[in-house]
Amino acid sequence: MPKRPFPEIVLALSAGRTRAAAIYGDLVELAGTRNRAWFWLTYARTLLSLTWRTALAFLAGCMAFDLLGSSLQLLDGLTHNATHAAFNFGFAFIAFPLAFSALILASMVLAFSAAVRYGLQDRLALLASAMFLMNLLVFIVDSSRFTIFLPIVILGGALCLANFRRAAAVYMTTVLIGTAAFASLLMPIASNSTSLKEHLVIAVCTLIIMAACSRLRRRMRLNTSDKTLA
Numbered sequence: 584m585p586k587r588p589f590p591e592i593v594l595a596l597s598a599g600r601t602r603a604a605a606i607y608g609d610l611v612e613l614a615g616t617r618n619r620a621w622f623w624l625t626y627a628r629t630l631l632s633l634t635w636r637t638a639l640a641f642l643a644g645c646m647a648f649d650l651l652g653s654s655l656q657l658l659d660g661l662t663h664n665a666t667h668a669a670f671n672f673g674f675a676f677i678a679f680p681l682a683f684s685a686l687i688l689a690s691m692v693l694a695f696s697a698a699v700r701y702g703l704q705d706r707l708a709l710l711a712s713a714m715f716l717m718n719l720l721v722f723i724v725d726s727s728r729f730t731i732f733l734p735i736v737i738l739g740g741a742l743c744l745a746n747f748r749r750a751a752a753v754y755m756t757t758v759l760i761g762t763a764a765f766a767s768l769l770m771p772i773a774s775n776s777t778s779l780k781e782h783l784v785i786a787v788c789t790l791i792i793m794a795a796c797s798r799l800r801r802r803m804r805l806n807t808s809d810k811t812l813a
Contacts (some may be wrong), residue, residue, distance in 0.1 A: 622672030
């Protein structure tokens with residue numbers, strides 16, 4: 584099997600092997616009637632068009648942590664309910680066990696990144712957003728009963744619907760992978776946390792969650808064209 588050129592490998596990270604090979608082949612063929620400057624400018628423009636949503640989704644996943652932390656601190660100030668602030672966005676996690684906190688963080692990152700990367704018409708993004716908003720609502724209304732019962736109802740309903748079954752499978756698997764990543768990376772810094780360490784953990788886990796989600800979508804053939812309103 585011939586070795587693929589490095590520019591084609593880079594394209595394949597966003598477009599997949601088959602599509603990347605076709606795009607790169609077309610660029611090489613057209614470059615024969617032009618010059619190298621045209622080839623690299625067109626290649627850069629093509630790469631940007633394929634990756635800008637992914638890059639924006641990564642930033643959204645990373646910023647979701649700070650956004651939610653600020654929102655809950657504001658809520659605590661308005662309601663004078665110290666329990667909300669106890670969901671300590673300094674990774675101390677006073678109110679919740681580490682594993683449960685990791686689960687919430689994983690579902691939050693997936694919801695924000697999927698909404699940006701695939702759009703809210705996408706079934707996976709819609710399901711992830713609904714799950715996160717339901718968790719947040721229950722937490723705000725009664726943090727002592729922030730349980731998995733309502734999410735289970737939502738997931739159960741999604742699994743019963745043929746149109747959402749594959750999206751639910753991708754969601755559950757991705758969240759489990761993200762939970763394991765957060766738990767394994769949070770544990771070493773739980774007693775000696777700094778802002779830099781926290782954001783590094785968020786960045787690494789966001790990359791893991793996005794990569795897992797993308798691979799699972801391809802495996803389950805859950806295409807970005809598979810829209811709820813299509």
